[in-house]
Amino acid sequence: MKTVIYYFTGTGNSLAAARRIAGALGETELIPIASLANTPGPVTPDADRVGIVCPVYDCGVPVMVAEFARRLDLSGVGYTFAVVTMAGMGVSALHQLNGIVRERRAGGLDAAFAVGMPGNFPPLARPPEGERCDKILSKADKRLGEIAEAIGSGRPVSPGFAPLSGLVKALTYGPFVKGAHDAADVFSVSDACTGCGTCARVCPAGNIDMVDGRPVWGRRCELCCACLHFCPTEAIQLHVMRGTEGRGRYRHPDLAVADMEAQRGE
Numbered sequence: 216m217k218t219v220i221y222y223f224t225g226t227g228n229s230l231a232a233a234r235r236i237a238g239a240l241g242e243t244e245l246i247p248i249a250s251l252a253n254t255p256g257p258v259t260p261d262a263d264r265v266g267i268v269c270p271v272y273d274c275g276v277p278v279m280v281a282e283f284a285r286r287l288d289l290s291g292v293g294y295t296f297a298v299v300t301m302a303g304m305g306v307s308a309l310h311q312l313n314g315i316v317r318e319r320r321a322g323g324l325d326a327a328f329a330v331g332m333p334g335n336f337p338p339l340a341r342p343p344e345g346e347r348c349d350k351i352l353s354k355a356d357k358r359l360g361e362i363a364e365a366i367g368s369g370r371p372v373s374p375g376f377a378p379l380s381g382l383v384k385a386l387t388y389g390p391f392v393k394g395a396h397d398a399a400d401v402f403s404v405s406d407a408c409t410g411c412g413t414c415a416r417v418c419p420a421g422n423i424d425m426v427d428g429r430p431v432w433g434r435r436c437e438l439c440c441a442c443l444h445f446c447p448t449e450a451i452q453l454h455v456m457r458g459t460e461g462r463g464r465y466r467h468p469d470l471a472v473a474d475m476e477a478q479r480g481e
């Protein structure tokens with residue numbers, strides 16, 4: 216049975232989740248959503264099972280994922296699923312995806328899952344480190360095994376009732392969507408920048424140009440924070456809420472710069 220998983224990741228949690236599920240299912244193709252972002256028209260996968268794996272942003276899904284899901288025609292697919300990775304709260308993101316899928320496929324998603332993984336938004340909470348991070352990852356691995364088992368057996372799984380997540384989404388997701396692409400205004404780069412260009416290479420939206428050896432952000436930001444977390448000298452800061460100065464950085468231990476570059480499929 217062939218499975219296709221479309222994924223989006225900023226710091227590797229969702230790619231690790233997609234790989235874990237693919238490994239358990241076998242015969243699974245992983246396709247980066249970022250590689251299809253600039254292609255026109257509907258996307259009609261040729262597979263028996265199709266899933267979306269992505270992070271939660273402001274209790275919803277990244278803008279690029281929502282836009283992609285609207286183009287995805289799952290009407291002819293036997294079994295559909297979504298998995299969101301999140302730091303603490305975001306089941307409403309599954310309801311959002313379910314609503315989008317339902318526009319083309321009666322009944323929407325067959326199964327929807329959320330999995331807790333290390334947080335990657337330092338302005339709100341410092342990313343976990345050391346043993347604490349290992350514990351979260353090992354719990355996630357167990358949960359992903361259960362998720363893969365449910366998908367493998369074609370089980371229907373509802374996202375579940377999520378009133379608090381729904382409320383937070385109602386309050387924050389609209390402003391997030393409105394401002395995300397313009398996040399260029401809230402990033403800065405310090406003199407610690409060596410001009411290595413890693414930030415531009417890892418950006419899934421291709422939103423960073425190197426100008427005179429310094430990153431310049433455009434108007435397609437997804438706020439995934441890959442640039443922030445991958446910068447080898449921590450020269451990049453994000454100026455929202457408590458900011459990011461001295462507040463730690465995170466990326467999934469299995470994620471390489473090449474994985475991020477591959478997302479754009481260039």
Ligand SMILES: Cc1cc2nc3c(=O)[nH]c(=O)nc-3n(C[C@H](O)[C@H](O)[C@H](O)COP(=O)(O)O)c2cc1C
Pocket residue numbers: 223224225226227228229230269270271272273274275300301302303304305332333334335336438439440467
């Ligand atoms: C802009 C932004 C908003 C986020 N919002 C939420 C949220 O509402 N709820 C949550 O639990 N985690 C939130 N997170 C944390 C991520 O969802 C979580 O760390 C995720 O696993 C990151 O996946 P990735 O490594 O694939 O990018 C947010 C992260 C970012 C960058």
